[in-house]
Amino acid sequence: MRTPKDRIRQAVSFEVIGLVLVIPLASWAFDLPVSDTGVLGLIGASLATGWNYAFNLLFDHGLKRWRGTTRKTFRMRLVHAISFETGLMLAFLPIVAWWLEVGLAEALVMDLSFVLFYLVYAFVFTWAYDTIFPDPDASPSQAHRDSTASLSSSR
Numbered sequence: 001m002r003t004p005k006d007r008i009r010q011a012v013s014f015e016v017i018g019l020v021l022v023i024p025l026a027s028w029a030f031d032l033p034v035s036d037t038g039v040l041g042l043i044g045a046s047l048a049t050g051w052n053y054a055f056n057l058l059f060d061h062g063l064k065r066w067r068g069t070t071r072k073t074f075r076m077r078l079v080h081a082i083s084f085e086t087g088l089m090l091a092f093l094p095i096v097a098w099w100l101e102v103g104l105a106e107a108l109v110m111d112l113s114f115v116l117f118y119l120v121y122a123f124v125f126t127w128a129y130d131t132i133f134p135d136p137d138a139s140p141s142q143a144h145r146d147s148t149a150s151l152s153s154s155r
Contacts (some may be wrong), residue, residue, distance in 0.1 A: 001070060001137050009132075011052040014125055015045040022117055030110060032100070036099060038097050044092055044114070051091070055084050064137070071138035072130070083121045085115045 002010070019041050026037040045066050059080055060070045072080065096114075097107035130138070 001064065002056075002135050006133065007053055007056060010056065010129055011049050013129070014052060014122075015049050017125070019045055020123055021121070022114065025117065026110075026114070029113065036100065040096065043095055043099065044088075045086065046093060047095070048088055051088050052084070055087065059083070063084075069138055070135050072126075077123055077127060080126065081119050085119045085120055088118075089115045 014074065023038050025039045026032065026041070027034045030037070040127070058107060063070050063072070063076065092114070093104065093107055093111050096102075096111050097104050102110075
């Protein structure tokens with residue numbers, strides 16, 4: 001499992017890189033001032049940072065319990081990204097409507113655009129992060145040792 005320090009590094013780097021990308025893209029896509037998308041981005045990043053830490057911790061504990069390892073398959077990465085973004089979207093929707101002074105329908109379109117961006121970004125980022133900073137518990141050899149040990153103990 002990842003250490004708290006590693007989880008914080010992961011969450012903060014995810015948000016900082018995401019903001020550098022999404023603020024100018026959202027400003028351009030919605031024809032809004034960078035100041036509006038910037039503040040909205042900072043609010044969203046603050047919300048997402050806490051969610052990121054908690055969600056990844058719970059997800060990894062679930063994987064460890066279910067599969068015996070935190071190693072993520074392609075399919076698990078898809079489940080991870082979709083679940084993370086769905087939860088965040090539900091929390092962020094009323095904030096988008098309030099900050100931009102738009103109705104929920106218009107805010108939903110904007111929020112879905114953020115979700116689509118971050119869905120792809122989350123998938124790519126976590127894959128890159130796991131490659132650059134591998135979780136020792138997720139190594140294929142560790143997963144093999146764990147499954148072999150559990151087979152031996154069940155005999």
